[in-house]
Amino acid sequence: MTKSKEQLEAENPIEHYLRMDRIPHIWCSGCGIGVVVTSFADALRKSNIDMDKLAVVSGIGCTGRVAGYVKLDSFHSTHGRAIPFATGLKLANPEMKVVVFSGDGDIFGIGGNHFIHAARRNMDILVICVNNFNYAMTGGQVAATSPIDANLSTAPYGNFEYPFSLPYLADACGATYVARWTVLHLRQVTMSIQEALGKRGFSLIEVIAPCVTLYARRNRLGDGLNLLKYYHDNSEVRHGADTRTLDISYQGKLAVGKFIDREKPTFLECMNNHMIKVLGDKYVPYGVKP
Amino acid sequence: MTIPFGNLKPKKGKIHINKNRCKGCGFCVEYCPRDVLELSEEFNVKGYHSPSVKDEGNCCYCQLCEAICPEFSIFVTLKEEEEEGEKSESRP
Amino acid sequence: MKKVKADPKGVLTGAHYLDGDFAIAEGALAAGCRFFAGYPITPSTETAERFAERIPYVGGMFIQMEDEIASITALIGAAWGGKKAMTVTSGPGFSLMMENIGLACMMEAPLVIANVQRGGPSTGLPTLVGQGDMMQVRWGSHGDYQIIALSPDSPQECFDLTIQAFNLSEIYRVPVFIMTDECVGHMHEKVVIPPAEKIEIVERKWYEGPKDKYLPYKPDKDLVPFMVKAGDGYRFHTTGLTHDERGYPVINAECQDWNVRHLSDKITHNADKIIKYEEDQTENADVVVVSYGITSRVAYRAVQLARKAGLKIGTLRLVTVWPFPEKRIQELAKKVKAFVVPELNLGQMAKEVERSSAGQAPVLPVTHCGGWVHNPEDIFIAIKEAAK
Numbered sequence: 001m002t003k004s005k006e007q008l009e010a011e012n013p014i015e016h017y018l019r020m021d022r023i024p025h026i027w028c029s030g031c032g033i034g035v036v037v038t039s040f041a042d043a044l045r046k047s048n049i050d051m052d053k054l055a056v057v058s059g060i061g062c063t064g065r066v067a068g069y070v071k072l073d074s075f076h077s078t079h080g081r082a083i084p085f086a087t088g089l090k091l092a093n094p095e096m097k098v099v100v101f102s103g104d105g106d107i108f109g110i111g112g113n114h115f116i117h118a119a120r121r122n123m124d125i126l127v128i129c130v131n132n133f134n135y136a137m138t139g140g141q142v143a144a145t146s147p148i149d150a151n152l153s154t155a156p157y158g159n160f161e162y163p164f165s166l167p168y169l170a171d172a173c174g175a176t177y178v179a180r181w182t183v184l185h186l187r188q189v190t191m192s193i194q195e196a197l198g199k200r201g202f203s204l205i206e207v208i209a210p211c212v213t214l215y216a217r218r219n220r221l222g223d224g225l226n227l228l229k230y231y232h233d234n235s236e237v238r239h240g241a242d243t244r245t246l247d248i249s250y251q252g253k254l255a256v257g258k259f260i261d262r263e264k265p266t267f268l269e270c271m272n273n274h275m276i277k278v279l280g281d282k283y284v285p286y287g288v289k290p
Numbered sequence: 291m292t293i294p295f296g297n298l299k300p301k302k303g304k305i306h307i308n309k310n311r312c313k314g315c316g317f318c319v320e321y322c323p324r325d326v327l328e329l330s331e332e333f334n335v336k337g338y339h340s341p342s343v344k345d346e347g348n349c350c351y352c353q354l355c356e357a358i359c360p361e362f363s364i365f366v367t368l369k370e371e372e373e374e375g376e377k378s379e380s381r382p
Numbered sequence: 383m384k385k386v387k388a389d390p391k392g393v394l395t396g397a398h399y400l401d402g403d404f405a406i407a408e409g410a411l412a413a414g415c416r417f418f419a420g421y422p423i424t425p426s427t428e429t430a431e432r433f434a435e436r437i438p439y440v441g442g443m444f445i446q447m448e449d450e451i452a453s454i455t456a457l458i459g460a461a462w463g464g465k466k467a468m469t470v471t472s473g474p475g476f477s478l479m480m481e482n483i484g485l486a487c488m489m490e491a492p493l494v495i496a497n498v499q500r501g502g503p504s505t506g507l508p509t510l511v512g513q514g515d516m517m518q519v520r521w522g523s524h525g526d527y528q529i530i531a532l533s534p535d536s537p538q539e540c541f542d543l544t545i546q547a548f549n550l551s552e553i554y555r556v557p558v559f560i561m562t563d564e565c566v567g568h569m570h571e572k573v574v575i576p577p578a579e580k581i582e583i584v585e586r587k588w589y590e591g592p593k594d595k596y597l598p599y600k601p602d603k604d605l606v607p608f609m610v611k612a613g614d615g616y617r618f619h620t621t622g623l624t625h626d627e628r629g630y631p632v633i634n635a636e637c638q639d640w641n642v643r644h645l646s647d648k649i650t651h652n653a654d655k656i657i658k659y660e661e662d663q664t665e666n667a668d669v670v671v672v673s674y675g676i677t678s679r680v681a682y683r684a685v686q687l688a689r690k691a692g693l694k695i696g697t698l699r700l701v702t703v704w705p706f707p708e709k710r711i712q713e714l715a716k717k718v719k720a721f722v723v724p725e726l727n728l729g730q731m732a733k734e735v736e737r738s739s740a741g742q743a744p745v746l747p748v749t750h751c752g753g754w755v756h757n758p759e760d761i762f763i764a765i766k767e768a769a770k
Contacts, residue, residue, distance in 0.1 A: 008306045008308060009306065010306060010365075010367050012306070012308070012356075012362055012363075012365040013365065014356075014362050014365070015362070018362065019619070019630075021630075022630060023311065023362060024311050024313075024361065025361075027360065028313070029313035029314055029315050029338065030313075030315040030316075030317075030360070031360055032360065033360070034359070034360025034361055034362065035317075035357075035358055035359070035360045038356075038357060038358075038359065038360070038362065039357065042357065051617075052613065052614070052615040052617070053613050055612045055613070057459070067619065067621070068619055068621065068630065068631065071617050072617055073462075073612040073613065073616065073617060073618060073619075074618075074619045074620075075459070075462065075619075075620055075621075076619070076620070076621035076622060076623065076631070077455065077458070077459075077485060077622060078455070078481055078482055078485050078622055081451065081452070081455040081482065081485075084419075084447060084451070084452035084453075084455040084456045084459070085455045085456070085458060085459040086459060087419075087445070087447075087452070087456050087459065088417070088419060088455065088456030088457060088458065088459025088460040088461075088463065088467070089459035089460065089462055089463045089612060090459075090463075091417070091443045091445060091456070091460065091463070092417050092443070092459065092460035092461075092462075092463025092464060092465040092467070093463035093464060093465075093611065093612060093613050095613060096463070096612055096613045113448055113449065113452075114448065114452055117447075117448040117452070184358075186354070186357045186358055187357070190357075223315070223316075224315045224316070224317065224360075225315070225316050225317065225320055228317065228320070228321075275438050279438055279439075282438075282439055283438050283439070284391075284438065284439060284440060284441030285441075286441060286442065286443055287443075
């Protein structure tokens with residue numbers, strides 16, 4: 001904690017969205033998570049959303065700490081279980097907008113099963129996945145998203161496993177909004193979050209972020225600025241691209257953009273429509289606005 | 291620098307830096323489109339070099355530094371210019 | 383805590399012929415449970431099926447999750463969404479739930495989990511009775527924490543104790559377990575469901591003070607903090623990490639001490655209000671038979687035989703299994719010759735009886751690995767042995 005308190009002439013507008021009693025945060029110098037949080041706060045501001053009705057659920061990991069810093073009803077659950085937690089929260093209180101803000105290892109490693117089922121059901125939640133290609137908090141272990149040949153602490157001779165392509169996985173499971181950006185695409189991340197918040201259904205926004213202390217250090221990729229330069233030089237915006245073509249090779253091209261944006265009834269809509277059809281007047285509708 | 295285009299004038303920003311919250315990542319300095327910032331020679335309390343304003347007159351209030359900072363420690367407010375007589379059409 | 387009347391929509395008033403599993407579902411609906419997230423597992427599936435059939439007419443949410451881990455986690459989310467939430471499972475699913483049972487305790491989320499026990503360990507005997515999870519319910523998750531566990535011995539008690547389980551979970555903001563077994567779960571008996579106005583339901587302590595002064599984990603006089611739900615503008619944070627009154631993680635020994643002792647004291651300091659048991663003829667007994675669940679009914683037959691043979695036998699049936707009635711066992715241990723503890727396991731609650739009697743009276747466990755109930759003769763032999 002810094003000892004000297006600086007008196008600035010104005011208040012940083014983002015402080016309205018943060019638990020300032022917990023800032024400065026724990027993320028490293030050059031880490032991309034803070035940038036995603038800033039883009040998220042910007043999306044909240046621009047979309048004029050009722051912040052009392054927005055909840056953030058995080059898992060465990062560096063990105064999992066996001067829940068602790070945002071000034072919303074926020075929940076820091078167990079490793080990989082942010083999505084079922086969000087499911088329970090959303091279904092118990094359908095008027096809430098629930099955002100899962102967690103990392104690639106948390107959501108797609110241990111949480112993989114929960115991801116595919118929530119997407120399958122078209123649960124009305126937004127998943128913001130910060131992808132830094134490793135399990136950073138625990139020291140940079142290999143993850144389901146690590147590219148082949150990357151060096152990680154549990155793949156010390158280089159990763160040889162095939163990684164997931166997150167947009168492909170989300171598309172295959174039935175997600176209705178899928179986008180991928182890097183942290184450098186500040187305004188696009190904000191725009192995607194705004195779009196997804198205004199949509200009903202299961203949304204995934206993957207944001208590729210630098211991990212300076214682990215992924216970049218182990219692979220001698222430099223610091224945050226070097227990784228941002230890599231994103232700058234290698235990302236290609238390919239809106240609507242076929243999700244089968246979005247693999248990321250080690251330090252290779254990054255296809256970014258909005259890949260999927262479709263309409264499909266959500267879980268609750270399906271449930272209510274179906275039950276009304278089958279049970280008629282006897283059915284007591286759940287979670288529908290009067 | 292003025293662009294002669296009727297009464298429109300470019301916006302100017304006033305930059306606020308929370309030196310001690312900064313972790314010296316350098317993103318704001320690198321991506322400022324007008325090269326307004328530089329890393330300070332001084333250390334902050336944590337031992338990082340925070341940004342300092344090289345040339346505030348050049349700031350065009352794009353707020354990119356504010357958006358890209360991972361530490362919530364730099365932001366830009368609109369500098370209201372005092373003008374005599376003239377009203378700018380860019381401000382309602 | 384607020385006492386309210388049951389919502390008549392969920393109360394199936396009348397006399398019914400139900401099995402234990404169904405009675406649990408009816409008890410949940412009567413108690414105001416409107417959120418069920420579960421996963422099918424024999425012999426508990428009937429509870430989920432009954433809930434799924436009934437809830438569209440009552441109004442609420444039933445969702446079959448992808449596994450038991452998702453089920454318990456969804457319950458915690460639902461509790462924070464303001465709902466009374468429940469799941470049912472058996473041994474293998476129970477083991478899967480352990481991590482997030484710890485999360486529920488840490489977050490102080492009220493919820494109810496029914497474990498219709500079957501023969502274990504591992505896949506064991508999916509369709510046959512067991513009582514082998516009694517220690518697991520108390521110690522299954524990592525770290526120090528306290529829970530409440532009830533043990534019904536009949537479908538009627540399944541109904542009654544489910545309502546009590548919800549009430550206890552709301553009062554103490556703790557997961558409450560209904561430790562029934564396959565026999566009671568699949569046994570059909572008469573279950574009388576009273577009219578809604580006769581059923582006493584408890585709501586959790588809702589915070590009603592100023593929003594900016596809310597501290598999610600500040601204990602009240604009864605050691606239970608006030609609760610809110612997401613969406614009401616309190617902007618609270620809650621975590622599974624060791625936390626302080628604000629709900630913010632604080633990673634040091636002092637906060638750990640405060641946090642963990644609070645979770646424990648919340649139950650232990652209120653144990654006298656929570657513990658329930660049924661005693662019969664223990665006043666001048668030579669031997670007291672301590673039992674619970676289906677075994678208590680089998681033991682009753684053995685006790686009848688023993689009393690006919692002239693022995694002075696008392697019975698103590700545990701209704702609350704955890705917190706364990708140590709004080710009562712301690713008192714009885716001073717007066718009786720021995721305890722007999724029949725269980726469908728290799729001696730789990732027997733160890734608690736032994737610990738509580740502190741050497742003042744020996745404990746004879748009557749073990750049985752499950753798959754069937756005891757032969758009353760075996761318990762009778764143990765009673766005779768104990769009476770010597």
